[in-house]
Amino acid sequence: MTDGSAVRATRLGPAFDLLAAYEAGGVFFERDGLGVAALPGDHEIRAASIAALGPAVVDRLRQGWDQGAPAPVALGGLPFQPGEVGLTLPVRVVRRTDEGETWLIERGAPSMPFAPRRVVGELPHEAFRPAQLSERPRVDRYEAAVAEAIARIGDGGFEKVVLARTLEVDAGRPLDAKRLLHRLRAVEPHGYVFAAPIRDRASLVGASPELLVSLRGGEVRATPLAGTAPRAGDPDEDRANAGALVASAKNREEHAVVVRAVAAALGALCEPLSWDPEPVLLETANVWHLATRFVGRVRDPSVSVLDLVDALHPTPAVCGTPTEAALDAIRELEEFDRGRYAGPVGWIDARGEGEWAIALRCAELSGERATLFAGAGIVAGSEPASEADETERKFRAFLDSLRWG
Numbered sequence: 261m262t263d264g265s266a267v268r269a270t271r272l273g274p275a276f277d278l279l280a281a282y283e284a285g286g287v288f289f290e291r292d293g294l295g296v297a298a299l300p301g302d303h304e305i306r307a308a309s310i311a312a313l314g315p316a317v318v319d320r321l322r323q324g325w326d327q328g329a330p331a332p333v334a335l336g337g338l339p340f341q342p343g344e345v346g347l348t349l350p351v352r353v354v355r356r357t358d359e360g361e362t363w364l365i366e367r368g369a370p371s372m373p374f375a376p377r378r379v380v381g382e383l384p385h386e387a388f389r390p391a392q393l394s395e396r397p398r399v400d401r402y403e404a405a406v407a408e409a410i411a412r413i414g415d416g417g418f419e420k421v422v423l424a425r426t427l428e429v430d431a432g433r434p435l436d437a438k439r440l441l442h443r444l445r446a447v448e449p450h451g452y453v454f455a456a457p458i459r460d461r462a463s464l465v466g467a468s469p470e471l472l473v474s475l476r477g478g479e480v481r482a483t484p485l486a487g488t489a490p491r492a493g494d495p496d497e498d499r500a501n502a503g504a505l506v507a508s509a510k511n512r513e514e515h516a517v518v519v520r521a522v523a524a525a526l527g528a529l530c531e532p533l534s535w536d537p538e539p540v541l542l543e544t545a546n547v548w549h550l551a552t553r554f555v556g557r558v559r560d561p562s563v564s565v566l567d568l569v570d571a572l573h574p575t576p577a578v579c580g581t582p583t584e585a586a587l588d589a590i591r592e593l594e595e596f597d598r599g600r601y602a603g604p605v606g607w608i609d610a611r612g613e614g615e616w617a618i619a620l621r622c623a624e625l626s627g628e629r630a631t632l633f634a635g636a637g638i639v640a641g642s643e644p645a646s647e648a649d650e651t652e653r654k655f656r657a658f659l660d661s662l663r664w665g
Contacts, residue, residue, distance in 0.1 A: 268366045269329040272354065276362040279445070280376035281354035284437045284463060287335045288455040289606055289615070290445070294358060296333050296607050298350035300457065306346035310338060310573065313345050314566030314608070320349060321610035330355060330363045335607035337456030337464055337619055340574065340598040341587075347608070348457070358476070379442040384663040385433070393659075394428040397595045402651070403644035405593040406636075412589065413640050420517045421580035421589045423647070424635030426596050427655045429662065435625045437463045440665030447545050447661055452617035454605045458624060464600050465665075466622025466658075469544050472604055473526075473572055474615040475565040480530050480556045485542060486518040486577045486637055487511030487550035488650055502541055502548045510641035515539050515550040517639070518576045522554060525571045529563055530556030546657040564612030569604050578602040578618055578635070599624070601633040621658060625665070632658050 278297045282288040285300030305320060307313035321332045333355055334347040351370045356362045364374060397405065402425050409421050437455055444467035445453045451467040458464050471483040489505035492498040505511055519535065527533050533556035542551035558568075579602075580586025590598075601624075606616030624631040634654035636647040 266368070267325045267329065267332050270364040270366070272362040272364055274360045274362060276354070276356075276376075277378060278354060278356055278362070279438065279441060280378045282438060282441065282455065283377070285457050285461060286455070287348050287350070287457065288441060289335060289452065289617075290356075290454075291452045292450060294356050296335055296353055296355045298335060298348060298353045302348050302350040302352075304346045305334065305349050306344060308344055309342065310345055310566055310570040313347065314564045314570070314612070317347055317349070317566070317608055318564055318610060318612050324367065325610050330357065330365055331609035331611050331613075332365050332367060333607050333609045337454070337458070337600040337605040338569075338573075338603045339600050340578070340603040379438055382439070382664075387663065388429060388431070388659060392430045392432065396426045396428065399648050399652075401595070403648050406638055406642060406644040406647045408593060409589060409638045410640065410642055410644070413638070418585040418589065419581050420514060420576055420637060420639045421586045422576075422578050422602075422635050422637050423590065423593060424598065424601070424633055425651050427632040427634070429630040429632065429659070431628050431630060431662075434628055435630055435662070435665045437465050437625050437665065440465050440625070440662060443661045443664035451544065451621070452605075454617065454619065454622075456600065456605055458600055460626065462624050462626035464605075464619060464622055464624055466619060468605070468617040468620045468622070469542060469549060470577065470618045470620055472575070472606070472616045472618050473565065473568045475558065475568060475613050477613070478557050478561060480526060480554070480558060480568060482522055482526060482554040482572070483542075483551050484518045484522050484554075484575055484577050485549040485551050486515040487539070488636070489548045490653055491544075491546050491548060505548050505550060506539070506541065510639060511550060512539065513641065514637045514639045515552070517581050519552050521576050521581055522552075522572065526554060526556055526568070529558055529560070529568065529571060531559045532556060546653065562612075565608050565614035565616065569616050573604050574602070577637070578620070580638075598633070602635065621654065623658060623662065630662060630665075
């Protein structure tokens with residue numbers, strides 16, 4: 261690809277399935293049928309930070325773009341920890357817009373013909389055996405880390421921290437990211453279903469319930485989540501679990517910490533800005549969440565969606581507060597590198613608009629192995645066994661979907 265190469269847009273029609281344009285190693289981001297997909301092997305733009313990445317990406321996307329046509333897109337996943345970041349700038353991307361139309365957007369002359377491939381339905385594989393699974397840290401060590409975090413909260417070290425675990429899966433067969441995406445989309449039709457390439461031909465694949473931030477036509481939206489309760493098959497028990505979540509002082513405090521931080525970050529960039537006066541329930545296939553919906557408008561029209569991502573990430577929903585103290589505790593108490601888990605994942609276009617979720621409910625896929633991630637928010641009222649159980653339930657839900665991968 262060369263700077264200044266022409267950008268062409270071809271209408272594919274509203275019935276086109278975005279997943280048909282994805283292959284392992286590419287990038288995919290979709291919610292409710294809207295989003296973007298890119299094949300692997302395209303150019304990447306890198307920068308020292310999210311703040312530096314935004315202007316570089318928008319400037320490159322605008323080269324050769326006729327502003328009367330659909331805007332070209334860059335997309336991918338960003339790491340949880342501060343540092344160098346990068347996004348894929350596709351030679352060819354398929355984009356489903358808010359109007360429900362699907363476009364093939366090409367820059368320059370792609371070397372291969374466009375050949376979308378739909379997912380072929382197959383039965384799931386057998387459930388994974390205990391011998392195929394390895395937790396890091398083990399439950400007892402995770403509970404000890406949670407207890408240590410609670411003690412530090414009591415000593416005034418920080419107000420909240422999010423601690424995560426991993427589950428290593430030896431599938432004994434090549435894992436198929438495209439089939440897993442197909443299953444995740446079926447299980448969580450209103451989630452942000454995503455895939456992004458990471459190191460050594462591996463991919464991060466998941467279905468996140470959490471909108472970090474979106475920007476369209478100057479309007480900003482964010483829906484932070486914090487506070488969780490299990491779903492139940494019995495309708496009465498399920499409603500009771502939801503009611504108990506809303507009434508839980510521990511969960512409401514965990515949520516309030518996040519709301520205060522998001523309001524402060526967006527308030528510096530948006531006028532007006534409004535949000536739900538009380539948390540609302542967000543329903544997923546396996547858990548209830550407390551959610552707060554933010555809506556605002558950017559004061560400065562030059563602000564891009566990556567400026568908003570930079571202002572928000574990491575929120576207390578995935579890190580804690582104060583941020584630096586929580587980051588220090590995560591580095592000390594977690595036994596693994598998060599990589600892109602709990603980092604922003606999404607897209608930005610040539611207008612600076614876009615949509616970004618938080619990479620939750622996800623796994624790194626590499627050959628026959630998968631690394632699953634799950635975390636829980638720790639506050640003064642947390643109980644180590646309950647937090648460990650929350651991560652176990654999240655693992656079990658993703659393991660069931662992984663049988664289709």
